[in-house]
Amino acid sequence: MKVLLLQDVKTIGKKDEIHEVSDGYARNFLLPRKMAVAADAGALNVAKTKSDAKAHHAAEALAAAQALAEKIKDQTVELKAKGGAAGKLYGKITSKDVAAALSQKIGTEIDKRKVELSRDIKDFGTTECTVRLHPGVVAPFKVKVEEL
Numbered sequence: 001m002k003v004l005l006l007q008d009v010k011t012i013g014k015k016d017e018i019h020e021v022s023d024g025y026a027r028n029f030l031l032p033r034k035m036a037v038a039a040d041a042g043a044l045n046v047a048k049t050k051s052d053a054k055a056h057h058a059a060e061a062l063a064a065a066q067a068l069a070e071k072i073k074d075q076t077v078e079l080k081a082k083g084g085a086a087g088k089l090y091g092k093i094t095s096k097d098v099a100a101a102l103s104q105k106i107g108t109e110i111d112k113r114k115v116e117l118s119r120d121i122k123d124f125g126t127t128e129c130t131v132r133l134h135p136g137v138v139a140p141f142k143v144k145v146e147e148l
Contacts, residue, residue, distance in 0.1 A: 001026045002039035004047050009035055016050050065134035068108060072131055072139035077101045080148045083124060089145070093121035098129060098143055121145060 001023045008014050009030070012021065018039050021030065030036040037043050079101055083089045098121075099112040116130045124145050131139045 003030055003036035004039045004043040005030075005036050007035055016047055018044070018047060062134055062137070065137040068106075069131075069133055069137050069139035071106055071108075072102070072133075072141050075102070075105060075141045076126075076144055077105055077141060078144045078146060080146050081124075082148050087124050089122050089124070091122075093143070093145060101143075102131070102141065117143075 002018055002020055003026050005013055005015055005017050005019065012019050021036075026036065026038070031038070039047075077098060079093060079097060081089050081091075081093060094112075095115040095117055096112040098117065099110045099115045102115070103110045110131060114132050116132060118128050118130075121127050121143065124147060126142050126144045129141055129143050131141065133139060
């Protein structure tokens with residue numbers, strides 16, 4: 001019997017997938033527990049609509065990430081920090097600081113967990129950084145640290 005899964009089932013598959021299972025398993029376990037419905041024409045249409053919508057939203061998210069990557073690409077974010085005479089900072093610049101400055105510069109909120117620093121920023125100068133906006137979409141930019 002073909003069934004459309006309404007939730008993830010460990011031994012069969014993920015939500016909104018269609019699978020062939022034995023009649024007894026479907027009748028006695030999946031259907032009474034509302035884990036699946038019989039895959040009739042209506043259920044197949046619902047599954048197709050959901051998968052089309054999911055693909056559409058994924059394409060929109062990818063396009064938005066690529067547009068934001070073009071906006072960020074080759075930007076230089078300038079930060080000011082206190083430091084000593086030897087060119088070293090009192091502390092370090094974190095991804096939170098970089099994300100806040102980048103968000104302010106481009107006008108779009110950037111999550112600090114998406115900012116990847118090539119190394120700890122503990123001295124004055126320019127450092128290469130990247131922002132991982134979406135799987136496969138990475139935007140490089142520079143961070144310039146100046147004395148306060």
